[in-house]
Amino acid sequence: MNESLLRDLVPAVIGVLVRRGADFASAEDAVQDALVEAVRLWPNDLPRDPKGWLVTVSWRKFLDAARAETSRRRREERIEDEPMPGPVGAVDDTLRLYFLCAHPSLTPASSVALTLRAVGGLTTRQIAQAYLVPEATMAQRISRAKRTVADARFTETGDVATVLRVLYLVFNEGYSGDVDLAAEAIRLTRQLAARFHDEEVAGLLALMLLHHARRPARTTTDGSLVTLADQDRRLWDTGLIAEGVDILQTALVGDRLGQFQAQAAIAALHADAQTAEETDWVQIVEWYDELVRLTDSPVARLNRAVAVGEADGPRAGLAALAELDPALPRYTAVAAYLHERDGDPATAARLYADAAGSAPSIPERDHLMREAARLNAQLRG
Template identity: 75%
Template sequence: MDEILLRTLTPQVITVLVRRGAGFAAAEDATQEALLEALQAWAERPPRDPMGWLVTVAWRKFLDAARSEASRRRRELRVEAEPPPESGRAADDTLALYFLCAHPSLTASSAVALTLRAVGGLTTRQIADAYLVGEATMAQRISRAKRTVAGVRFETPGDVATVLRVLYLVFNEGYSGDVDLSAEAIRLTRQLAAGIRHPEVAGLLALMLLHHARRPARTSPDGDLVPLADQDRSLWDTGMIAEGVDVLQWALARDQVGEFQAQAAIAALHADAQSAGETDWVQIVEWYDELVALTGSQVARLNRAVAVGEADGPQAGLAEVAKLDPSLPRYTAAMAYLQERGGDRTTAARLYAEAAHLASNLPERDHLTRQAARLNATLRN
């Protein structure tokens, strides 16, 4: 059974049913029932036309459900012989489904869950496992999201920026349970990029590829977090890096720079360096200047300050960090790193310990604790 094929066909089947008059929730339910039937039927005898098979079965499931409803519902539906699969509009329909799932009336968490279910083809249990919540909780979240978009016209144009933000949130969830959400986000973004020749879509795809290429080196065999400067670069996926750079170059050539292209350019400069010492920090600072101008993000300003510390020296970096809000995530960790670079190990050790206490996840907390312990050990000797 080809799970990737089923996930690819899922949004196409849903959109065919919606175009025929089914509501979004009903179409999604019918498609999921058809997928369950496919898991059994295809194991012994895969169909010659998987898309046509799924559309036919899903449409029958929908009609069966519709016939059991009130007479008003029956009159509104055209209960007739099944029409052909209509596969010609699949790409456009899938893009419309992206926009529907990322509707601005949805919360970020609901938009992500609905995208993974309807466009990604994941089961409710898989999504729940990935987000470390109960299946019933996730089912309620998805049901609320489907009710929210139930009255939205399918033809209503969507916002590319919102779709990209949802996909970026999926990517940042990384790996959990039996679903690799980073890989799933890349697959969905590739699908989106194939249908929309948009510089920011390409920029997001490039950013994902360049970050994902470094994944094998991000943790030690013991599971400890490995900072970028200390990573074994021979473990980086050079093929994925090359693809990411090619995609980024296409996007930048359109001369419509957006935030994802700027982030991808920074990632590309890191990927281009053969060692941490060969990193072109001056160019990275320039790209952070671009990113700050585009977004005004305080997190981007903090990252820029660290880059300034690498390009112009730790004191220059500390001066930039001091201009920012101390409540920013990783503010204290950035101060600790720059203080150590400047030679003040006592202050750096104290700040590393404070940063560990403030860390939002266990791997980061453990890493910062080890940094504090390392410096304290040198201070005692």
């Protein structure tokens, strides 16, 4: 059974049903029911036209459900008779489906869940496992999202910026359960890039590939975090790096700079350095300046302070940090790092311990606690 093929077909099949008169929510339900049949039957008898098979079965499922509703007569007045089985037209609604799942009336969490199900073809169980929530909770979230966009047409959709934010949220979840969300986000972004020629779509794909290339070196065998400076760069995936850089360079030629292109450029500079010491921090600061100009993001400003500390010295980094709100996530961890670089291990140890108390994840908390313990041991020695 080719699960990748099934997932790739899902958005196109939903689009066919919607164009034939089904509302989005009912179409998505019907396609999910057809997928169950495909999983059962295809291993022994793969159809010559998988998409046509899915369309035919999904349409039948939709008609069965529609006829069971109390509004059967009203629905059937606007639904054409079941089309004869045969080749499906080449119209591709995948792009429109991406935008529908990023409908402005949906919350980010709902958009993510709906995208993974309707565009990604994942089951509710898989999505729930990936986000570490009960399946019933995720089912309710998806149902609410589908109700919200049930009557929306493909002309009433979100914009590309919202779609990209949704995909980046998926990517940053990484891996959990039996679904690798980072890999799934890359697959979906590739699909989007193939259908929508936009510099920022390319920028996001490049950014994902460049970050994903470093994944094997980010943790030890016991799950401990490894900082970028300490990573074994021989473990980085040079194929993904080369692809990401090529995509980024092509996007930058368009001269329509956006935040994902700027972030990808920073990631590319890190990937280009053979050692941490060879990192071109001056250029990285310049790209952070562009990112701040584009987004005015406090997180970008925080990361810029780290880069300034590397390019111009820790005192300059601390001065840049002092302009930011201390309540900003990871502010204290950055302060600890810069104070250590500035030769103040006592302050750094205290700040590392403080930062551990508000760390967003257990691996990050453990890393900060180890840093505090390391400095305290040096002070005692």
